[in-house]
Amino acid sequence: MPSEAVTTLQPVPMLDFARQFSQIREEILAAVESVCTSQRFILGPEVSSFERAAAEACSVAHGIGCASGTDALWLALAAAHIGDSTEAVPAATSDAVITSPFSFFATASAILRAGAKPIFADIEPLTFNLSAASVQTAIEANPHLNVKAVLPVHLYGQCADWDSFTALQRNHPGLLLIEDAAQAFGATWNGAPAGSLGDAACFSFYPTKNLSAIGDAGLVTTKSPTLAERASMLRAHGMRRRYFHDEIGWNSRLDTIQAAVLEIKLKHLPAWNQQRRDLAARYNQLFLAAGLLSSSGAIADGLVLPYTHPRAQHVFHQYVIRAPRRDELREFLTQRKIGTEVYYPLPLHLQESLASLGYRAGDFPESERAAAEVLALPMYPELREDEQQTVVEAIRSFYA
Incomplete structure (x- = not known):
């Protein structure tokens, strides 16, 4: 197809929530109506039911629902006594948490909120995940x-190299491993689910996630009864008994309606995640057939497709390529009503609000290179094959 004809291609949205909702509409509306009838809107029985189901899906003993993925990160850190931000008068602390600068802002801001210092380390270029x-x-x-x-x-639905992190933990006794699994519900490493790999894990159910609420919601998972009990207490103003506040907690309860919706969707999630993997494989085939791929692994020679580690099962929360002239390509696709997104255009160590941490451009070259090259393409279980063909044809036309 000549490039001037691309404007006739069909629009392809980055996401289309309506398609999923139309498939499970009756289930969702029935669950919402049940909550409205019960009038148990805060920590109703559906919350504990979803917590049990989610914990079972993650192969752990405990799930603690909360108001958002950001709160889940803070709860996990605070429950582990990192930063001591729950003290009435915070003491000076040198607690630090090492994380990736190539992530959503909450990964770092939750560490600061807990009263600790974020320390960044660079990523692995193939997976975009933190390098042990x-x-x-x-x-x-x-x-x-x-x-x-x-x-x-x-990141993007693929577990970090957990073998390397467990080896790191063995070499540093007392070091905790906390998973930011916000994008990875259903992903596995060596067959073990995300949420069961570390001492605790944090999930987001923001509407764009592969397991999504109809608003904000989050979850902490852990095998530790001590961490679970403390996280449950902290999410409810530090109460173990009503109106008796043992510590300075926060209001981060999971709404009952969100829990009811999430438990409905959780039943469908294995099939949806498999559809995402199938779509990713089809994208790979289409890009190969279009002759767009880099032979060297560098974008100077063409597109670089997502890499899946042989020990990982990816859920493709996002399908992210590295692209030459990324910003020009994105504008070209936008003009043709093909949705894309950049996750993330500026690494955390270069964000203005985190300048006090003292990092500079060049400190984390792999993260900075990724920020300049990554482009997320439309990816959701209901995406059609003809729509994928439209995306690939438009990209082929741009480079032609």
Whole structure:
């Protein structure tokens, strides 16, 4: 198809929530009506039911629902006594948590909210996930800090290299591993689900996620009864008994309606995640057939497709390519009403609000390179094959 004809291609939205809702409309409306009839809107029975179902799906003993994925990160850190931000008068602390600069802002802001210091380490270029080797370097470079935890992010729906992180933990007794699994419900590493790999894990159910609420919602999972009990207490103003506040907690309860919707969707999630993997495989085939792929692994030679580690089962929350002239390509696709997104255009260490951490451009070259090259394409279970063909044809036309 000549490039001037691309304007006749059909629009392809980045996401289309209506398609999923139309398939489960009656189930969702019945669940919402049941909650409205019961009038149990806060921590109703549907919350504990979803918590049990989600914990079982993650192969852990405990799930603690909360108001958002951001709150889940804070709850996990605070429950583990990182930063001591729950004290009435916070003491000076040198607690630190090492994480990725190539992530959503909440990964770092939750560490600060907990009263600890975020320390960044660079990513692996193939998976975009935090590099355990870079974490080891960061630990050695900050001997004056008490590194309490590492917070790897399972970015785009693929688990970080957990074998390397467990080896790191063995070499540093007392170091906690907390998963930022916000984008990875249903992903696995060596067959073990995200949410069961670390000492605790944090999920987001923001509407764009592969397991999504109809608003904000989050979850902490853990095998530890101590962490679970403390997280449950902290999400409800520090109460173990009503109106008796043992600590300074927060209001981060999971709405009953959100829990009811999430439990409905959780039943469908394995099939939806498989559809995402099938769509990713089809994208790969279409790009290969279009002759758009880099032979060297560098974008100077063409597109670089998502890499799946052989020990990981990816859920493709996002299908993210590396693209030459990324911003020009995105504008070209936007003009043709083909949705895309950049996750994330500016690494955290270069964000203005985190300038006090003292990082500069060039400190994390792999993260900075990824920020300049990544482009997320339309990806949701209901995406049609003809729509994928439209996306690939438009991209082929741009580079032609």
